Amino acid sequence: MDYDTFVDQVARRTGTSSQRAVELIRATLATLAERLTGGEVLDLAVQLPEPLRPPLRPTPDTEAAQRFGAAEFVARVALRSSVEEPAARDVTGAVFTTLREAVTGGEFDELVVRLPRDYRDLVEPALAPGAALRRR
Structure with a gap:
C-alpha cells in the first residue's frame, strides 16, 4: 500500500483531514x-511506505520492548495526538x-500475537471479516 492510500x-x-490523519498515524x-x-519494529517498518517509517526507527531507548497494557x-496515543482517550481508542x-x-x-497477525491479551479489544476490529477496505 502506498503512503497516500494509507x-x-x-x-x-x-x-x-489527511494532515490530521498523519499526526494520528505517527502517534500510534x-x-x-x-x-x-x-x-519487531523493523520487521513492520520495512513493509510500510518510507514516510511512515520514522516513528518506527529503533533507538537505544526503544530497542527493548516496554511492558504496558492496552x-x-x-x-500514550491520546497524549501524543492531543485527543481524549475514547477518541484515541x-x-x-x-x-x-x-x-x-x-x-x-501475516506480519500483522504475528505482531498481534506478541501483544498481551488485553490488547484484544484494540486489534479485533482489524481482524474482523470485512474490516479491510478494497485496495486501490
Missing part, C-alpha cells in the same frame, strides 16, 4: 514502537486496521 484510509476511518506508530522490540497504549483501531491491510505475509 493516509487516506486512516483519514476516512477517523473522519479527519510511535507508541507501537515503544511496545515492541527493535527487531489502557496505557491508548493513554478509535484512532488506534483505525490505524491497526489500515496496518493490517498494508503489510503482507
Whole structure:
C-alpha cells in the first residue's frame, strides 16, 4: 500500500483531514514502537511506505520492548495526538486496521500475537471479516 492510500484510509476511518490523519498515524506508530522490540519494529517498518517509517526507527531507548497494557497504549496515543482517550481508542483501531491491510505475509497477525491479551479489544476490529477496505 502506498503512503497516500494509507493516509487516506486512516483519514476516512477517523473522519479527519489527511494532515490530521498523519499526526494520528505517527502517534500510534510511535507508541507501537515503544511496545515492541527493535527487531519487531523493523520487521513492520520495512513493509510500510518510507514516510511512515520514522516513528518506527529503533533507538537505544526503544530497542527493548516496554511492558504496558492496552489502557496505557491508548493513554500514550491520546497524549501524543492531543485527543481524549475514547477518541484515541478509535484512532488506534483505525490505524491497526489500515496496518493490517498494508503489510503482507501475516506480519500483522504475528505482531498481534506478541501483544498481551488485553490488547484484544484494540486489534479485533482489524481482524474482523470485512474490516479491510478494497485496495486501490
